[in-house]
Amino acid sequence: MEKCKVSVIITTYKRPFEILSRAIDSALTQTHQNFEIIVVDDSPDSPEREMLKNRVKEVYSDRLLYIQNPKNLGACASRNIAIKCSTGQYIALLDDDDQWLPNKNALMLQCFGSGEIGLVYCNYLTYHNGAPIRVKARKKYDGSVLPQLLESNFIGGCSIPLIPRKVFDDCGMFDERLPASQDTDLYRRIAKKYQIKYLDDPLVIYHFSDVSISSSQERQIRGRLMLLEKYKEEYAAYPKIKMTYFGDIFVGLIASKRSEEAWALFRKECGLSFISFVGILPFWGKGLIKKIYWSFFK
Known part of the structure; x- marks a missing residue:
């Protein structure tokens, strides 16, 4: 070589x-x-x-x-x-x-x-x-x-x-x-x-370093949303993986105190029934519950 x-x-x-x-x-x-x-x-x-x-x-x-x-x-x-x-x-x-x-x-x-x-x-x-x-x-x-x-x-x-x-x-x-x-x-x-x-x-x-420049969370979220759409055919073949990836986006929105946008996206992807919410918990875990709690009560 x-x-x-x-x-x-x-x-x-x-x-x-x-x-x-x-x-x-x-x-x-x-x-x-x-x-x-x-x-x-x-x-x-x-x-x-x-x-x-x-x-x-x-x-x-x-x-x-x-x-x-x-x-x-x-x-x-x-x-x-x-x-x-x-x-x-x-x-x-x-x-x-x-x-x-x-x-x-x-x-x-x-x-x-x-x-x-x-x-x-x-x-x-x-x-x-x-x-x-x-x-x-x-x-x-x-x-x-x-x-x-x-x-x-x-x-x-x-x-x-x-x-x-x-x-x-x-x-x-x-x-x-x-x-x-x-x-x-x-x-x-x-x-x-x-x-x-x-x-x-x-x-x-x-x-x-403490002065390192990091990408904004807004750009990260928009980029992930665009990838969700760009690879929708691939995600259709792996619905569990899609839920995990979507969960990261959802949690990012909640952490950014953009709850209204987060739940609008959730309704689009999952519906808003109790069953649909319970269904995603195995994919998102305790981290999601913690983020949602702090976004509403802090």
Whole structure:
């Protein structure tokens, strides 16, 4: 697999050079050295952006391609731009605040002996303010995993997978219409046509800090609702999984104190009889009851 070229795509938005350079350095020090790096800066035009551009060029010179979007387009549009510019047989995405361990791409490339594999993902480590933290046990699924992906994104963020270019050609790139969950959508489309492979080695480091920017809950809910509609045929084949996924959306609305919207959605999906409410409890569990209680009485 040494002859296989990996296109490393890093999207960045208002990130200090010290953080971005950590991601770039982790790509440069991969043991698999046949790669290209494309950095897409999606920040709005500002003096800070020019300073970042000049610093990247000063330190990394011709070791990467640096693209500045003319305006803020979003992370997924930026990824699509970079994929179209890339030349590698494999695509590896890396968020600007994350980090790879040196053998990440080398180990993943070894898993693509069969054309049936469309994505390889792995275990990961999580750091908060520079210190390692304990995370719950990783869900591990191999093979045909569309039902599991309809329930939740067990693969993780974009910094984790390695994906052959031909898979993007076959399944499409990121859906820029979605306000959130674009990675989940991509993984589902891949899982409909290909097998998925898991490596238990922790090969990616997620970095979180007290100043990290997280997606708004509103975008997350809208994204999940759009996926519920986009995959309605698939959910029709797995009604129990649909109830679990819908339950996450419902609980999110309740937690956001949007009870009226939550119950309108519940009526649409489940009806509003006592039997229908009792019927969903095995799927949503104690968490739902707790959220509803606090939304009404606190």
